[in-house]
Amino acid sequence: MNKKFIRIPMQEQDPAARNRNFTEVPYGYTADEAKAEAARCIQCKKPLCVNGCPVNVKIPEFIGLIASGDFAAAARKIKETNALPAICGRVCPQEEQCEALCVLGKKGDAVAIGNLERFAADWEREKGVVELPDKKAANGKKIAIAGSGPAGLTCAGELVKNGFDVTIFEALHEAGGVLVYGIPEFRLPKQIVKEEIEYLESLGVKIVKNFVVGKTATVDDLFNEEKFDAVFIGSGAGLPSFMKIPGENSIGVYSANEYLTRSNLMRAFVENPSTPIMKGKRVVTVGGGNVAMDSARTALRLGAEKSMIVYRRGNAEMPARKAEIHHAQEEDIEFHLLCNPVEIIADDNGAVSEIKCVRMELGEPDERGRRRPVVIEGSEFFIDCDVVIIAIGNSPNPLISETTSGLDVSKKGTIAADESDGRTSKKFVYAGGDIVTGAATVILAMGAGKAAANSIMQDLV
Secondary structure, three states, X not given: OOHHHOOOOOOEOOHHHHOOOOOOOEOOOOHHHHHHHHOOOOOOOOOHHHHOOOOOOOHHHHHHHHHOOOHHHHHHHHHOOOOOHHHHHHHOOHHHOOHHHOHHHHOOOOOOHHHHHHHHHHHHHHHOOOOOOOOOOOOOOEEEEEOOOHHHHHHHHHHHHOOOEEEEEOOOOOOOOHHHHOOOOOOOOHHHHHHHHHHHHHHXXXXXXXXXXXXXXXXXXXXXXXXXXXXXEOOOOOEEOOOOOOOOOOEOEEEHHXXXXXXXXXXXXXXXXXXXXXXXXXXXXXXXXXXXXXHHHHHHHOOOOEEEEXXXXXXXXXXXXXXXXXXXXXXXXXXXXXEEEEEEEEOOOOEEEEEEEEEEXXXXXXXXXXXXXXXXOOOOEEEEOOEEEEOOOEEOOOHHHHOOOOOOEOOOOOEOEOOOOOEEOOOOEEEOOHHHHOOOOHHHHHHHHHHHHHHHHHHHO
C-alpha cells in the first residue's frame, strides 16, 4: 500500500513492563515522526474532519504548521478553539469523530489527528514557549461555574478570553473533575492536567476548591448573595450505578468511581498511600466501557495476579475505544464476554470469594439498535475472586437540581438543557456535559461547555 495511506505508529511501553507501572503507555511522536505524519494530510479544501470535532479545531491548519516544522504556531492554532489540547490528544475518541471523516481513511489509515494534537501541545509545554492569547477588555460580568471537569474548564476558558470575570467552584480538593479522579495516570498523567488548568488560571480563571454547589451555597445564593450574572452547571455524572444483585454489599465490592478515585485522585498506587484500597489477587471488573478498561488495567498495576472483565455482550458491542480494548488485551486482561453476574458470594467474614455468572446470547435489537443480551438457561458458572469492581455507568448527583428553584430535570435525573446551546429552564442558568447527557466523552463535554459559553456571551453582552 502507498505510504500515504499508512499512519506513523506511536511507540509504546512494552506490555510486559507497563502492566506493573503507572507511567503513560504511549511515548508520543518525535519531531520527525510528527512531521512525517502531518505530511500525509492532503489539506482538503472542504475539510470534513473539522465538522467531526465538537470544538471545531482548525485541523488542516495546525497539521500544516506541524508539517512545516512550526510546532509553536501549531499549538497556538489549536488553542484558538481548544483550551485543553494535551488532554484531548490523549483521551478523545478521534477514531469516531474527526478521524472518522478523514478522506484518507477511505483507502487506508486516517491521519493521526489526535497524536498530532498531543505532539503540538506537549512540544509547546516541554519547550516552555506557552503564550497567552489576547483577551478582550473586562466587561464587568461575573460568571460562576459549578464543576472543574472538561465542560467547566472549557466554558471558563472561552469566557475569560472574552472579558468575563470567571470563578469555578469545585467540590473536591483538586481541580479537574473526571480528568483527575476518573482517568488513570497511565492514560492521562495528572501533571499534564495540572498544567492545563494552570494555563487557564494564568488567563484569569479563579478556582475555589472544597466548595459544593447546592450545599456550600446554592445556585440561587450565587445569584442573590454573590451577585453572579450567570451560572454554568458542569458538575458531571459522579453517582455510580450498581447491578442490584445479591452480595453487592460484600467487603471487596467497589464502584468503579470509588476505585478509580482512590487510585487516581488519592494516589493509592504510591508507596505508603494516604488512602486505603483493596488491591486483590483476583479482580473482576463488570462492564465493557472505557471505565471498565481503566479499572481492570489499574487492578493489574496494583498487583492483581489476574484481572478479568465480565461483559454481557460480545467484543463488537463493547463501547470502550478499540485502542483501550487492545491495550487491555496486550496486558493479559482476561475477557469473559457474553457473561453476566447474577450474584456475588462472600465468605464467612463477609468478604468476596467468588462471583456467580450466567452465559448470554444476543437477541433482538433494543431501543438503541443494540442486540439485547438474553440469558442462556442452565449456563451458570463461578469465577473465584476477592475484589469486584462495578463499572456499568454513572448518573448525575441530584444535589444541584434539587436545590435550584425553577430548574427542570429529565426522567433520568439529568438537567434539562438544550444540548446545542446549554440553556436551561431557568434564566441565566446554563448546563452541559454529563450532567445533561449522562456519562459521555471528554470532548463532548468540552463541546457543551463551549456552546454554553457562546450562549452566555450572546445573552449578557
